[in-house]
Amino acid sequence: MIQGTLLCTVRDCRSPLTPGEGVLRCPRGHCFDVARSGYVNLLQPQDKRSKQPGDSAQAVEARRRLHEAGFSAALRDAIGAMLGAGAEDRVLDAGCGEGFYLGSLASRTGFAAHGVDLSVPAIQSAAKRYPQCAWVVANADRFLPYPDGYFTHLMTITARSHGAEFRRVLQAGGRLLVAVPSPEDLMELRGHGKDRTKRVVEDFRERFRLVEQQRATTVADLEQGAVEDVLHTIYRPMRTQPVEAMRVTFSLDLLVFEAV
Numbered sequence: 540m541i542q543g544t545l546l547c548t549v550r551d552c553r554s555p556l557t558p559g560e561g562v563l564r565c566p567r568g569h570c571f572d573v574a575r576s577g578y579v580n581l582l583q584p585q586d587k588r589s590k591q592p593g594d595s596a597q598a599v600e601a602r603r604r605l606h607e608a609g610f611s612a613a614l615r616d617a618i619g620a621m622l623g624a625g626a627e628d629r630v631l632d633a634g635c636g637e638g639f640y641l642g643s644l645a646s647r648t649g650f651a652a653h654g655v656d657l658s659v660p661a662i663q664s665a666a667k668r669y670p671q672c673a674w675v676v677a678n679a680d681r682f683l684p685y686p687d688g689y690f691t692h693l694m695t696i697t698a699r700s701h702g703a704e705f706r707r708v709l710q711a712g713g714r715l716l717v718a719v720p721s722p723e724d725l726m727e728l729r730g731h732g733k734d735r736t737k738r739v740v741e742d743f744r745e746r747f748r749l750v751e752q753q754r755a756t757t758v759a760d761l762e763q764g765a766v767e768d769v770l771h772t773i774y775r776p777m778r779t780q781p782v783e784a785m786r787v788t789f790s791l792d793l794l795v796f797e798a799v
């Protein structure tokens with residue numbers, strides 16, 4: 540479902556798009572097809588570094604199965620509580636993937652939900668699963684196709700960040716939630732990771748003030764198929780040893796900032 544205002548992504552155009560017959564069009568005549576499932580693809584040729592940018596269909600499906608099995612429910616609940624968005628709010632998920640976090644929080648809370656991702660298979664999957672939200676294929680690293688100050692809340696879950704664009708589309712005092720894998724995330728599969736929180740705070744220091752920080756961790760006993768799915772989501776499906784059922788830790792460092 541396309542709702543609200545989107546901006547044209549043709550280089551330097553940035554005019555508002557208005558809906559027509561199965562398309563969105565800007566006053567200069569740039570035109571984008573709206574898919575039957577309701578999402579719109581605003582990718583420009585320069586955004587497509589590979590033929591299939593972003594997550595592959597296989598990674599999208601693996602991630603969806605893990606979410607549907609409930610392994611991320613505790614993380615989702617922690618994100619929802621820290622985001623603090625209510626029914627009156629307008630929320631953007633930048634790098635939303637197949638839409639689990641945004642879609643399930645929106646159906647619970649009733650906020651206006653907008654998700655952007657570079658991956659066509661991810662956005663297709665999101666639009667089918669969560670039709671009440673607005674889904675857009677675009678390169679969030681380059682330009683977020685929304686007007687200045689459009690959102691009250693923005694979240695980005697283990698995705699790349701673009702501080703200047705995040706600040707531009709957030710209203711003054713708006714909340715930004717950044718989730719990064721904690722050092723414990725998937726440690727049974729890839730060992731202890733690094734702490735990424737200092738780097739995040741440093742990256743956002745000019746435009747955002749850190750107001751809250753918390754680690755959300757959940758442990759799950761995974762069947763062999765689910766372990767394989769996890770490996771697909773981190774692009775490590777090829778292992779010398781066949782995988783076995785095992786206990787796996789999912790863990791995110793959550794940081795909430797206020798736009799200044």
Ligand SMILES: [Zn+2]
Pocket residue numbers: 547548549552553554565566567568569
């Ligand atoms: Zn245009």
